[in-house]
Structures are given as structure tokens and as C-alpha cells.
Amino acid sequence: MGKTIPVLEIFGPTIQGEGMVIGQKTMFVRTAGCDYSCRWCDSAFTWDGTAKEEIQQMTAEEIWQRLAEIGRDCFSHVTISGGNPALLKSLGGLVRLLKAKGIRVALETQGSRWQDWFYEIDDLTISPKPPSSGMETNFAILDEIMDKLTANGRTVHMSLKVVVFDERDFAYAKHVHQRYRYIPFYLQVGNDDVAGMDEAMLRTKLLNQLRWLVERVAYDPEMNDVRVLPQLHTLLWGNKRGV
Numbered sequence: 255m256g257k258t259i260p261v262l263e264i265f266g267p268t269i270q271g272e273g274m275v276i277g278q279k280t281m282f283v284r285t286a287g288c289d290y291s292c293r294w295c296d297s298a299f300t301w302d303g304t305a306k307e308e309i310q311q312m313t314a315e316e317i318w319q320r321l322a323e324i325g326r327d328c329f330s331h332v333t334i335s336g337g338n339p340a341l342l343k344s345l346g347g348l349v350r351l352l353k354a355k356g357i358r359v360a361l362e363t364q365g366s367r368w369q370d371w372f373y374e375i376d377d378l379t380i381s382p383k384p385p386s387s388g389m390e391t392n393f394a395i396l397d398e399i400m401d402k403l404t405a406n407g408r409t410v411h412m413s414l415k416v417v418v419f420d421e422r423d424f425a426y427a428k429h430v431h432q433r434y435r436y437i438p439f440y441l442q443v444g445n446d447d448v449a450g451m452d453e454a455m456l457r458t459k460l461l462n463q464l465r466w467l468v469e470r471v472a473y474d475p476e477m478n479d480v481r482v483l484p485q486l487h488t489l490l491w492g493n494k495r496g497v
């Protein structure tokens with residue numbers, strides 16, 4: 255009981271397309287289920303029921319077998335995303351197994367839930383959600399998560415990443431950056447067309463959005479120590495799943 259993990263996708267090798275280790279070759283494990291329902295979620299199939307037949311309950315060992323089967327000896331880094339993987343206490347077993355195999359482990363989560371296994375993550379991305387998502391950040395919980403990680407010397411292993419679509423999101427991002435000043439901070443371009451199939455059009459839109467965000471940051475004195483990034487995988491492969 256409690257030892258299996260609901261898995262929706264295992265894929266790679268590919269590159270991490272976002273955030274603190276952008277460009278890093280990695281495998282992905284995507285878990286099912288989320289406590290949020292962001293308006294623009296690019297992985298809504300993890301929580302909206304449309305892919306529920308694809309969910310597989312897997313043990314850590316089974317996940318490792320599958321990673322080794324498709325990634326062979328061509329990976330040393332695994333990214334766990336979702337959905338919200340932080341809903342799953344049972345992921346601790348997978349994190350420990352991967353570490354025992356000499357794999358570096360990354361996690362993508364929104365900062366709404368804590369798990370003790372966060373201490374063991376090498377590249378921990380916390381991505382609180384701006385107003386355009388329709389979600390509301392519980393700052394009491396986020397403060398607690400940031401305090402625990404900071405008190406345990408994990409700041410070099412973590413970052414904050416805020417997706418920005420508009421001015422309100424930008425103001426929110428600024429607030430988050432100021433609140434946790436000592437944590438590496440990333441701004442990520444928002445994709446408002448997560449179902450679009452025209453890759454050339456999507457690329458143009460995303461690059462225009464990136465230019466807007468860079469220009470917005472450029473002369474803002476409160477944003478002197480931030481990094482602005484696109485989702486590299488979306489520029490390369492559009493809205494394709496499993497890349």
C-alpha cells in the first residue's frame with residue numbers, strides 16, 4: 255500500500271526545456287493528478303480525466319526498468335513532473351532509487367505541498383502560479399516550504415520559476431522575487447495556445463512574447479537579477495506530447 259506511483263508518461267532522452275537546468279539532457283517521469291487546474295495548463299491531461307486510461311500504477315523499480323529500457327545508457331538525469339508530483343509521498347522511494355543508481359534528480363512542482371523527499375532533489379523548481387492561471391497562491395504554505403529548504407542548505411539546489419502572460423503576472427512575479435530574494439529566479443514565457451498545431455505560428459508568437467518579457471525586465475530596477483527564458487521544447491517541437 256502506498257508504494258506505487260500513478261504514472262502518465264515516461265519519455266526521453268530529451269533536453270530539459272525550462273528553467274534552472276535548461277538544455278540538460280534528461281529523461282522525464284510524469285505523474286498523474288494535480289491539486290490545481292491552471293487555465294493555461296499545457297499538461298491538463300494529467301488531471302482533467304482525458305488520459306485516465308493511460309495512468310499506470312508503477313513501483314519505483316518498474317519505473318527504473320522502463321527508464322533504462324527507453325533511455326539505455328544515454329542518461330544520467332531524470333526530471334519528475336506532473337501534474338503535481340508533490341502530492342505523492344510514495345515518490346520518495348523513486349527518488350532514493352534513482353540517486354542510488356547515480357542519477358541526478360530534478361522536480362517540477364508549484365509549491366502548494368511539501369514532501370520530506372524534497373531535501374533529496376538535486377534540481378528543485380518551484381513554480382508558483384500567477385493570476386492568469388486562475389489559481390491563488392497560499393503564501394503561508396509557500397513560506398514554509400522555502401523556510402525548510404533554506405534552513406537545510408538547499409538553496410543551491412533550487413529555483414523559483416514564474417510563468418508570465420501579462421502585466422498582472424509580471425507584478426505577481428516581482429512580488430514572489432522580492433519575497434524570496436535569495437533564491438535564483440526565472441521568468442518563463444507563457445504559451446497561450448497549448449492546443450495549436452501550427453508550429454511556425456506558435457514559434458513566432460512565443461518569440462514575440464519572449465521579446466516583450468525581456469524588454470519588460472530590461473529597465474525594471476527590481477528585476478536586475480532574474481533570468482528570462484522560453485520553453486525551449488515548445489520552440490523545437492510545438493505542443494507535441496512526450497518531448
Ligand SMILES: C[S@@+](CC[C@H](N)C(=O)[O-])C[C@H]1O[C@@H](n2cnc3c(N)ncnc32)[C@H](O)[C@@H]1O
Pocket residue numbers: 288294295296297335336337338339362363364380381415417442443444445446448485
Ligand atoms: C505542467 S507543470 C507540472 C509541474 C507543476 N504542476 C507546476 O506547475 O509547476 C510544469 C511547468 O510547466 C509550466 N507551464 C504549464 N503550462 C504552461 C503554459 N501554457 N505556458 C508556459 N508554461 C507552462 C508550469 O508553470 C510549470 O512550471
Ligand SMILES: Nc1nc2[nH]cc(C(=O)O)c2c(=O)[nH]1
Pocket residue numbers: 268269270271272282297335336362487497
Ligand atoms: N523537454 C521538456 N522540458 C520540460 N520542462 C518541464 C516540462 C514539464 O512538462 O514539466 C517539460 C517537458 O514536458 N518537456
Ligand code: SF4
Pocket residue numbers: 288289290291292295296297298300336337338364383
Ligand atoms: S499546477 Fe502545473 S500541472 Fe497543475 S494545473 Fe497548473 S500547470 Fe498544470
Ligand SMILES: [Mg+2]
Pocket residue numbers: 296297
Ligand atoms: Mg511541459
